[in-house]
Amino acid sequence: QKEVEQNSGPLSVPEGAIASLNCTYSDRGSQSFFWYRQYSGKSPELIMSIYSNGDKEDGRFTAQLNKASQYVSLLIRDSQPSDSATYLCAVNLYSGGYQKVTFGIGTKLQVIP
């Protein structure tokens, strides 16, 4: 089982719709979760961090965390063509005495005008 799992997509949504991106993780002890956006050929850029169960909202983005189900999601409201990118779920894992950030494969989002 991979430490962080995402559906690679592509996920296609029409402009203005809500895009829902999902991620599961294997380490029950994980405490920190991050969503990054990566445009083709660019480096990842942080969208949101989430540490507690529940929802965290920032503009059009809402991150949701359910530690009991080991599940984290990202909702993008009023999707825009500029949101078309790969969205990476990242989890802070404790391994071998160190804390490391492990990434999922990423979900490719396509927003259709």
Added chain:
Amino acid sequence: EADIYQTPRYLVIGTGKKITLECSQTMGHDKMYWYQQDPGMELHLIHYSYGVNSTEKGDLSSESTVSRIRTEHFPLTLESARPSHTSQYLCASRGQGRYNSPLHFGNGTRLTVT
């Protein structure tokens, strides 16, 4: 916002050459990381450091080596480049004493070995 710089942005080099990819950050972050990413594929951690003179290998086996002589500098070296090393290399750092802080990435170095 973290300032983290990678040079060069692009590098095309022949097989057998020794190369060093530079990474520097100006935020005083103690934790630094190197990830490798092939086009359309996931990021793989290849090296990390928790401070000066501290380096560890990551999850993906790599023939590269790293050093951490100064807090702000975390270079990656390939002693003899091979075509299989062709990839994008991303350097990242995170805040000192803040284990839960997110990673901040540099712009990456796209390496092509011919």
